[in-house]
Amino acid sequence: MNLKNINHETGQAHGSGIRAHRGKILAVSGLAVAAVVISCGTISRSLVAPPHIPGATYIGTESCAECHETVVRDFKHSTHARLKAPGDNSKDIGCESCHGAGSLHKESGGERGTILNPKKSAETCFACHQDKRASFNLPSHHPVLEGKVSCSDCHDPHKGDAIMGGGTQMMSENEICGKCHTAQFGPFVFEHDALKEGCTSCHQPHGSVNEKMLVTRNSSLCLKCHFTQVPAAGAASLNVSGSSHSFSRLSRGSCWSAGCHEEVHGSQVSRAFRY
Ligand code: HEC
Ligand code: HEC
Ligand code: HEC
Ligand code: HEC
Ligand code: HEC
Ligand code: HEC
Ligand code: HEC
Numbered sequence: 001m002n003l004k005n006i007n008h009e010t011g012q013a014h015g016s017g018i019r020a021h022r023g024k025i026l027a028v029s030g031l032a033v034a035a036v037v038i039s040c041g042t043i044s045r046s047l048v049a050p051p052h053i054p055g056a057t058y059i060g061t062e063s064c065a066e067c068h069e070t071v072v073r074d075f076k077h078s079t080h081a082r083l084k085a086p087g088d089n090s091k092d093i094g095c096e097s098c099h100g101a102g103s104l105h106k107e108s109g110g111e112r113g114t115i116l117n118p119k120k121s122a123e124t125c126f127a128c129h130q131d132k133r134a135s136f137n138l139p140s141h142h143p144v145l146e147g148k149v150s151c152s153d154c155h156d157p158h159k160g161d162a163i164m165g166g167g168t169q170m171m172s173e174n175e176i177c178g179k180c181h182t183a184q185f186g187p188f189v190f191e192h193d194a195l196k197e198g199c200t201s202c203h204q205p206h207g208s209v210n211e212k213m214l215v216t217r218n219s220s221l222c223l224k225c226h227f228t229q230v231p232a233a234g235a236a237s238l239n240v241s242g243s244s245h246s247f248s249r250l251s252r253g254s255c256w257s258a259g260c261h262e263e264v265h266g267s268q269v270s271r272a273f274r275y
Contacts, residue, residue: 051116051124056101061094064102067110071095071158079162098124098157118152125151132206140214141207153180154205173198177205188266192273194225195265201225222255 065072072095075081081094096102098118105114118124122144126133136142142149154176155162164176177199178185186195194201202221203213210217216224252258261273 051098051100051127053100053104053114053116055104056114057103058096058101059103059106061096063106064095066106074159078157078159080157118157119150120147122151135204135206138207138209140209140211142205142213144206149180173200184265186266188268190267190269190271190273192264192266219250219254222261 061072061075075094080098098116100116102115105111108114116124122132122136133145136144144150151157154164156164164173174185174195184199199205200215202215204215205213208214214221249258249260255261256264263270263273265273267273
């Protein structure tokens with residue numbers, strides 16, 4: 001068998017698609033592994049069939065430990081460990097909800113092509129996180145669908161909090177972005193303190209309608225933190241170290257494109273983030 005035979009069944013998470021698929025899985029496995037839900041009562045997410053591997057049955061997370069001990073050990077406290085099939089006789093199919101049923105993989109002693117590795121395709125993730133496909137289709141986006149960046153470059157599926165920088169993770173969010181974007185990460189002689197609040201205070205990490213994946217298109221991005229008050233008509237006050245701006249230049253562009261604060265992430269030469 002090769003990966004081409006593996007059916008992700010994406011886009012069929014709702015309606016008749018899932019019922020048909022559920023029947024298929026039941027027929028194949030004879031187990032009550034109909035769909036994956038989260039065991040935590042406060043969360044309700046649509047039921048989704050795990051990726052389908054022809055001829056394979058579910059063997060449960062503990063069977064993976066035989067050969068992938070460390071992954072299974074770390075996984076216990078991860079976000080996705082809460083994934084569980086419903087029912088009394090259900091198996092805990094945490095690993096298999098992303099990798100597909102593992103019996104053939106186990107029997108073959110881990111032979112290539114017997115199990116899915118989602119690094120190569122985001123389809124596995126989209127099965128449950130359907131809204132993310134749309135985000136990566138927005139005009140400015142990380143090239144995940146193009147295969148140049150993968151979800152697991154930023155999210156650890158096996159360990160701790162799936163949101164990077166959260167919980168027990170060693171790396172902060174900025175460090176993860178900085179792996180690939182060294183120029184924006186610094187260090188700078190003159191740092192912009194906005195970076196302390198994270199790259200995501202200005203950028204959408206998945207995709208955005210605004211260029212450079214910005215959360216806001218124009219100067220209101222900066223005014224979010226720097227605007228204090230409008231004391232009189234035509235004048236405004238910025239809390240950028242007490243300086244006062246007339247905004248007259250803004251007809252030429254935004255705070256960073258009007259020839260003012262071009263080096264918005266930080267600068268080696270100017271306290272005002274200019275060249
Ligand atoms: C949320 C989806 C998800 C779950 C659940 C999951 N994995 Fe993974 N797994 C991935 C992704 C994504 C990769 C690719 C990681 C990479 O290399 O970037 C991967 C890669 C792997 C690999 C290949 C080697 C490696 O580490 O890169 C092994 C082995 C593995 N997973 C085992 C497991 C086991 C065992 C479990 C359960 C304890 C599990 N996975 C649960 C998504 C998942
Ligand atoms: C009998 C031993 C054995 C068992 C049991 C086993 N694996 Fe593996 N697995 C391997 C070997 C060997 C490899 C290939 C190379 C490596 O990563 O060491 C592998 C590779 C993988 C890969 C990477 C495949 C690729 O194409 O990149 C994933 C994902 C994976 N296993 C997941 C699982 C999951 C999930 C389970 C439990 C359902 C599991 N394995 C159970 C031995 C096993
Ligand atoms: C079988 C369904 C399923 C699959 C497949 C799946 N997830 Fe999840 N994921 C969930 C559920 C359920 C949660 C926890 C509920 C929630 O917080 O919305 C979650 C949580 C997350 C979170 C954290 C959300 C938060 O707010 O804390 C991230 C990030 C994430 N998943 C990324 C991924 C990535 C990347 C993949 C593919 C490698 C993937 N997921 C595959 C169901 C899934
Ligand atoms: C370039 C890094 C990056 C990539 C690639 C990435 N993410 Fe994220 N993702 C993040 C960051 C950062 C957050 C936290 C957002 C925040 O705090 O505002 C996040 C949040 C999430 C969340 C929880 C909050 C939400 O928006 O629903 C989910 C689920 C998620 N990502 C899934 C995915 C999936 C699925 C993929 C691949 C298709 C993916 N991500 C690819 C960086 C990334
Ligand atoms: C695995 C490497 C990698 C990681 C990690 C990563 N990026 Fe990227 N990023 C890329 C690639 C590749 C591009 C596309 C570059 C291109 O098209 O020229 C990109 C593009 C961008 C762009 C410009 C988009 C545009 O429209 O020109 C921004 C902004 C960005 N990333 C921010 C972030 C932030 C914020 C994070 C952390 C949440 C992050 N990146 C993490 C690889 C990465
Ligand atoms: C204060 C808001 C802000 C913060 C915080 C921020 N950025 Fe940006 N970033 C911008 C703006 C504005 C642009 C557009 C600049 C331009 O077009 O010249 C941009 C552009 C980028 C680009 C595209 C560069 C190019 O030449 O195409 C990348 C990559 C990027 N940022 C990464 C990051 C990373 C990584 C972090 C966190 C370490 C981060 N940004 C934090 C505002 C911010
Ligand atoms: C997340 C909040 C935040 C955002 C968004 C933000 N900044 Fe800042 N900025 C700060 C903080 C905090 C400081 C340091 C304190 C201060 O000087 O006001 C700072 C300092 C500055 C300084 C240096 C002032 C000095 O003289 O030391 C400039 C210039 C600046 N920001 C420009 C911008 C521009 C341009 C944007 C929009 C692209 C922007 N900021 C967006 C929080 C932010």
